[in-house]
Amino acid sequence: MAQPTTEPVEEYDYESLPPNFSLAQNMAAGAFAGIAEHTVMYPVDAIKTRMQILNPSANAVYKGMIESTLRIASGEGVLKLWRGMSSVVVGAGPAHAVYFATYEAVKHLMGGNRAGVHHPLAAATSGACATIASDALMNPFDVIKQRMQIQNSSKMYRSMTDCAKYVYRTEGLSAFYVSYPTTLSMTVPFTALQFLAYESISTAMNPSKSYDPFTHCAAGAIAGGFAAALTTPMDVIKTMLQTRGTATDPELRSVNGFTAGCRLMYQREGVRGFFKGVRPRIVTTMPSTAICWSAYEASKAYFIRNNDTASS
Template sequence: MAQPNAEPVEDYDYESLPPNFSLLQNMAAGAFAGIAEHCAMYPIDAIKTRMQIINPASSTIGAGVIQATYRMASTEGILSLWRGMSSVIVGAGPAHAVYFATYEAVKHIMGGNQAGVHHPLAAATSGACATIASDALMNPFDVIKQRMQIQNSAKMYRSMLDCAKYVYRQEGLAAFYVSYPTTLSMTVPFTALQFLAYESISTSMNPTKKYDPVTHCLAGAVAGGFAAALTTPMDVIKTMLQTRGTATDAELRTVNGFMAGCRLLYQREGARGFFKGVRPRVLTTMPSTAICWSAYEASKAYFIHQNDKTS
């Protein structure tokens, strides 16, 4: 009599946190997914940062992604495209561990793990909670990363630690978190939109919620690109706040919040300025979110399979 119910139980258990997927395993899967996501598309992220900076010299980066990549590599060396990646590796692991642990826990509490049932509110809420927790850890590392991505940063910082010390000495601890509210204004709607789109697309493509690499990859890419395009204006302001300490422009150096950044950007570049770097942002986000979700779901499926074998 128990046999007909075996498959639905397996479907439910794959999407649930307990009992066959521990918190530690979930965090390990999230850490692996985060590092894989950021490292794979890091050079294009560096180009996006260059394009978003308010600086007369920033026009030398080039009009398109390919031209910008060529100019950056030819003038500063090919390795400049990966400068600052150590900060991402160090920060992305624990930040994404917290990210996916929070996501799974909140989604489970809100009843979003039932197979074949779509819970948009649970998906959006769990995504928002996840990013608030993870960004608190990741924001300082993101500041360091962007400082090392700007032009001529090699003359200022020898390493990630050297950059962190320099920023702390020159601008204090607040410099690592001045962009946090703006970051949340971007990442909370970004993650809510991404998780909502991901859950909607993946549920439509795979109603049983069994492990399916194609579904996870395609749903992750589409969801990430959609959310990235809509939240680009906040990303531009975030870049402004995180790199203001390197600016020679006195007005830019005194920008201390989201609204002040919006006013300055609109004065300097108009409405178009809010979408600077949108192409490399989408181009970076689509494959990176596809990699992130694929790596996370693969790790999750592996741990569950191993747990089922030993149970």
């Protein structure tokens, strides 16, 4: 007697882009992840910026994380560690919405969402495409953030809007994007390395690819720290380009690109100069990427669960 046949039930891998997970929900999850990532570790990022300033005045040299934190808090007030955060909040939401939407779309197109198979090339490529798109939106906000993070910035700018107007009035629209090519030279390899490491580590820790907060947190932290250490030199030059308008040094103010920035840095401080702020960069990036991936995956899981409930 013939056995009745049953149709295979179509399943989707949690890590893939499921059919009931809309673009709007994906962007909302990305926006939440971006804001959470940047705001929690913002004070350490502010210290990193001050440590990376080229040839500051004698009273504006910052060398260590603890010493810098105490100095800013005691000399300028604890709230100065969060000065400029409004720019990050305004920019990070839309930028990370674009970031994760691009990541999922490109990963899907390259076949990176097929269950049971690791796709390192798809992960790296989708990460690189995601950062190109999001940095185009985020770069002006990052310029404003770093201008407001430097010492005595409150004497020049009262608010994020005031800073944006001042930069535009004194340096023109190009000042918001002079660091964009350098930013990409840092963020494209950073994101490719981070996504490659994250996908590899999370797959090794969680072969079933089910939602696992510990895996997403640990994999995000390790991947972020690894990528941050390798891309610190580009971050130093980016800071130089984004803060050059506040310098009194004519040679520094005239730097207009990555190559010129590297040349000047090497002349002034040698190879060591390219790794200024590497410790706070790693300390900032490890928990921030852990928070980012955890927030994104939690939001993604929430939307998927709600959609499944609504459709059943």
